[in-house]
Amino acid sequence: MTNPTRVPTGRTPKGVVKREAILDAALGVFGEVGLHGASLREIASRVGVSHQSLMHYFPTKNELLMAVLRRRDERLRRHFDDEGGMSIGELISLAEDNVGMPGVIELYNMASAEATNSEHPAHAYYAEFYESIIASNSRYLKRAADRGALREGWTPETAARAILGMMDGLQLQWLYDRDDVRVAETLKMLVRSIISVPIDELDAS
Amino acid sequence: MTNPTRVPTGRTPKGVVKREAILDAALGVFGEVGLHGASLREIASRVGVSHQSLMHYFPTKNELLMAVLRRRDERLRRHFDDEGGMSIGELISLAEDNVGMPGVIELYNMASAEATNSEHPAHAYYAEFYESIIASNSRYLKRAADRGALREGWTPETAARAILGMMDGLQLQWLYDRDDVRVAETLKMLVRSIISVPIDELDAS
Numbered sequence: 001m002t003n004p005t006r007v008p009t010g011r012t013p014k015g016v017v018k019r020e021a022i023l024d025a026a027l028g029v030f031g032e033v034g035l036h037g038a039s040l041r042e043i044a045s046r047v048g049v050s051h052q053s054l055m056h057y058f059p060t061k062n063e064l065l066m067a068v069l070r071r072r073d074e075r076l077r078r079h080f081d082d083e084g085g086m087s088i089g090e091l092i093s094l095a096e097d098n099v100g101m102p103g104v105i106e107l108y109n110m111a112s113a114e115a116t117n118s119e120h121p122a123h124a125y126y127a128e129f130y131e132s133i134i135a136s137n138s139r140y141l142k143r144a145a146d147r148g149a150l151r152e153g154w155t156p157e158t159a160a161r162a163i164l165g166m167m168d169g170l171q172l173q174w175l176y177d178r179d180d181v182r183v184a185e186t187l188k189m190l191v192r193s194i195i196s197v198p199i200d201e202l203d204a205s
Numbered sequence: 206m207t208n209p210t211r212v213p214t215g216r217t218p219k220g221v222v223k224r225e226a227i228l229d230a231a232l233g234v235f236g237e238v239g240l241h242g243a244s245l246r247e248i249a250s251r252v253g254v255s256h257q258s259l260m261h262y263f264p265t266k267n268e269l270l271m272a273v274l275r276r277r278d279e280r281l282r283r284h285f286d287d288e289g290g291m292s293i294g295e296l297i298s299l300a301e302d303n304v305g306m307p308g309v310i311e312l313y314n315m316a317s318a319e320a321t322n323s324e325h326p327a328h329a330y331y332a333e334f335y336e337s338i339i340a341s342n343s344r345y346l347k348r349a350a351d352r353g354a355l356r357e358g359w360t361p362e363t364a365a366r367a368i369l370g371m372m373d374g375l376q377l378q379w380l381y382d383r384d385d386v387r388v389a390e391t392l393k394m395l396v397r398s399i400i401s402v403p404i405d406e407l408d409a410s
Binding site for chain 1 (some may be wrong): 378385
């Protein structure tokens, strides 16, 4: 930094607080109405900043969405193993955490549904997200397969896709009926039905 | 009809064709950008009708979305049993049909994700849709439970939610990776892993 009076946006303590407030509001708006339905003016108004001030932090709606997703990634990191993968046990633990954050599930559902369109700014992000989770879950499931503990007919990859798929679909159902849907418990039932060794044992091996 | 010159919109042969064309275009737009991102002008422009002409058929965007969903319901009907319910076999057969209609899956994903918000015009529609599919699937699964054919730990309702959840999540994955995701085959594996009688036998009993 050659000129200390020109501190990058969001690096001063006040700037950091404002940036976080913008990301919180944006998470809510993107989760409710999606990228295409969201307006920067609406987000600015929720935070109590001017439209111009918001654009100083995030010049475009696309950049704001990607910043919201990347902040979420930082929070996901504690579920990762040393190689940046995720075990089945950690995926279920993530489902347990998510119940405390309906806004995060709303955002995830909306953004992943919108981003199936290859022109959506988060398309590559979600395509890579699915590929990476499925690849690392498959590695854990391969250990079960190698020990003959994967139920007949399942492959590690099909099982990985099935577990993640059920998690996504149950989280959506949960937003409609929070009393009757138990995401993590149902995922544990699924794992027990297709793998004949305990999940913890698989993760630790 | 007291005045034969005033035929209701969409009842003349030309009107029916135009109405269908509007619904087709609307399905595509709602599937891409959602209700909140969709514009009636964009839909009118895709059909090649004026904005005013479109509003003559569907005065509001909400009404147009609900008309798209209701038309889809008519096509779903062949999967229903006499009581308006759906068996597990028919749910899987629906998943097989859907592979030929990615636009329908896109619309379903987008609209069901947006409509978790209780103020969305399709909120009641999707809440009832899930409730009804789960209730009728549960009835079929109860037959398996009554015969001791449901794997230990599963209840008919949990199994019904799990099957529908996996279908929804896998359909989303399929939109990202059409080569590697096999929705119907994976659902059949799930059913085989939690029920010890063939699906057909269950549906027919």
